[in-house]
Amino acid sequence: METVMERECSALGGLFQTVIGDMKGSYPVWDDFISKASKLQSQLRTTVVAVAAFLDAFQKVADLATNSRGGTRDIGSALTRMCMRHRSIEAKLRQFSMVFLDCLINPLQEQMEEWKRVANILDKDHAKEYKKARQEIKKRSSDTLKLQKKAKKGRGDLQPQLDSAMQDVSDKYLLLEETEKQAVRRALVEERSRFCCFVSMLRPVMEEEMSMLGEITHLQTLADDLKTLTMDPHKLPASSEQVIVDLKGSEC
Amino acid sequence: METVMERECSALGGLFQTVIGDMKGSYPVWDDFISKASKLQSQLRTTVVAVAAFLDAFQKVADLATNSRGGTRDIGSALTRMCMRHRSIEAKLRQFSMVFLDCLINPLQEQMEEWKRVANILDKDHAKEYKKARQEIKKRSSDTLKLQKKAKKGRGDLQPQLDSAMQDVSDKYLLLEETEKQAVRRALVEERSRFCCFVSMLRPVMEEEMSMLGEITHLQTLADDLKTLTMDPHKLPASSEQVIVDLKGSEC
Numbered sequence: 256m257e258t259v260m261e262r263e264c265s266a267l268g269g270l271f272q273t274v275i276g277d278m279k280g281s282y283p284v285w286d287d288f289i290s291k292a293s294k295l296q297s298q299l300r301t302t303v304v305a306v307a308a309f310l311d312a313f314q315k316v317a318d319l320a321t322n323s324r325g326g327t328r329d330i331g332s333a334l335t336r337m338c339m340r341h342r343s344i345e346a347k348l349r350q351f352s353m354v355f356l357d358c359l360i361n362p363l364q365e366q367m368e369e370w371k372r373v374a375n376i377l378d379k380d381h382a383k384e385y386k387k388a389r390q391e392i393k394k395r396s397s398d399t400l401k402l403q404k405k406a407k408k409g410r411g412d413l414q415p416q417l418d419s420a421m422q423d424v425s426d427k428y429l430l431l432e433e434t435e436k437q438a439v440r441r442a443l444v445e446e447r448s449r450f451c452c453f454v455s456m457l458r459p460v461m462e463e464e465m466s467m468l469g470e471i472t473h474l475q476t477l478a479d480d481l482k483t484l485t486m487d488p489h490k491l492p493a494s495s496e497q498v499i500v501d502l503k504g505s506e507c
Numbered sequence: 508m509e510t511v512m513e514r515e516c517s518a519l520g521g522l523f524q525t526v527i528g529d530m531k532g533s534y535p536v537w538d539d540f541i542s543k544a545s546k547l548q549s550q551l552r553t554t555v556v557a558v559a560a561f562l563d564a565f566q567k568v569a570d571l572a573t574n575s576r577g578g579t580r581d582i583g584s585a586l587t588r589m590c591m592r593h594r595s596i597e598a599k600l601r602q603f604s605m606v607f608l609d610c611l612i613n614p615l616q617e618q619m620e621e622w623k624r625v626a627n628i629l630d631k632d633h634a635k636e637y638k639k640a641r642q643e644i645k646k647r648s649s650d651t652l653k654l655q656k657k658a659k660k661g662r663g664d665l666q667p668q669l670d671s672a673m674q675d676v677s678d679k680y681l682l683l684e685e686t687e688k689q690a691v692r693r694a695l696v697e698e699r700s701r702f703c704c705f706v707s708m709l710r711p712v713m714e715e716e717m718s719m720l721g722e723i724t725h726l727q728t729l730a731d732d733l734k735t736l737t738m739d740p741h742k743l744p745a746s747s748e749q750v751i752v753d754l755k756g757s758e759c
Contacts, residue, residue, distance in 0.1 A: 270754055274577055284567045287567065288564040288565065290564075291565075298550075298553060298554045302547075302550045305550040309543040312543035315536045316536060316705065319702075323526070324522060325526055325694070326699065330703070331702075440751070444741055446579060447577060447582070447744075450571075450572045451739075451740035454733045458733070464723065465726055465727060465730070471723070472720065474716065478713045478714070478717070499522075499691055499692070502518050
């Protein structure tokens with residue numbers, strides 16, 4: 256009986272150690288995540304700058320088409336709309352890179368200190384409780400053993416005392432098992448809550464990412480407009496022919 | 508009559524010069540566009556590398572959750588799905604940056620040489636035709652003037668000859684006007700076809716951009732899954748409690 260309970264408690268203690276060990280061993284993975292996320296974030300920040308400069312240049316091309324004397328104002332307007340839509344995408348990208356830093360990278364970095372602190376406390380508290388409980392069990396067990404020896408030598412009726420002592424050891428084992436289960440549960444909750452915390456930091460980032468989608472959907476119509484307008488490059492639209500007619504009229 | 512036609516032809520010539528001038532003056536704008544597009548493209552290329560490294564690190568975090576002894580396998584799977592979807596987005600981004608270079612930047616750079624060549628030919632041809640036509644008109648006009656002087660002095664009946672000469676000048680003006688109109692039309696078509704060409708190069712780039720959209724739409728479900736799984740960090744799922752039960756079973 257004692258051996259079975261002993262084994263169960265050891266197994267629970269072992270599981271606790273594995274979970275705590277997993278958590279303590281995970282810091283390099285989290286550190287690497289933060290490092291790669293930071294690099295990506297700074298990359299996104301410079302990309303936003305490049306996008307802004309590109310859109311300035313794109314708008315100038317659109318202005319060329321809009322301001323030409325010939326009939327390319329229609330293409331110019333469509334290009335300008337396309338450029339403006341991309342300004343919104345640029346703003347979303349800028350927002351995304353900020354949220355990436357403010358809602359994920361920085362809080363996760365801070366959170367890791369807390370994680371380390373909590374894992375150490377869990378470990379220390381568990382070790383203390385475990386040691387104390389084991390010592391008590393050891394003491395009661397040795398008391399029981401002494402009683403058993405006495406009983407064998409037949410000195411008076413020690414059976415009631417012996418029964419009570421054995422029950423005491425058994426109770427202590429049950430208590431230890433319950434304590435160990437609670438410790439394992441605390442460790443598992445701590446481990447799970449880390450990932451929950453990570454996901455909660457990830458969520459605003461994903462939301463920003465998905466909100467870029469709203470901007471991209473509008474692109475299809477603009478792309479279709481541009482396609483229609485530029486379908487036949489060698490046919491001047493009525494507006495261009497009008498330029499020639501107007502010129503004649505104004506000079507006559 | 509002559510003055511009106513003269514003015515019309517000059518106006519058409521002026522419009523032609525404006526359009527050609529606009530085209531020739533636009534090269535710095537196109538050069539700037541190509542330069543900014545190239546910078547953005549190289550920025551995108553390094554961003555793809557940073558995204559790839561980030562996703563590697565992200566996958567390791569997902570693996571932590573999947574491989575832990577406690578019950579976070581569900582979160583690990585959801586994180587892995589999220590990571591895989593982003594691998595597709597990474598691939599689309601890589602494709603986008605390649606198409607940006609191969610379908611827009613490089614062809615536009617080459618096209619500009621052709622644009623310069625064509626604008627110069629249009630300009631030269633027009634100048635030659637215009638000069639030739641003006642010289643002929645000048646010659647016929649001066650012939651007509653001589654005939655008019657002769658007619659005033661009353662030397663014979665020159666009226667039929669004079670009428671024919673004046674008709675001739677008028678015809679030449681009409682021809683010049685038609686020639687000028689054609690030249691303007693050619694210039695306008697050339698100008699418009701530049702923008703059409705630009706849009707045709709832009710289209711595959713926009714298509715790649717929009718196809719990233721298809722990937723982002725799938726994110727919503729994954730984000731919702733993660734939210735549900737991590738809603739209550741302090742409640743262990745049945746699978747985690749099972750870990751404890753299984754442990755007891757295996758040790759008894």
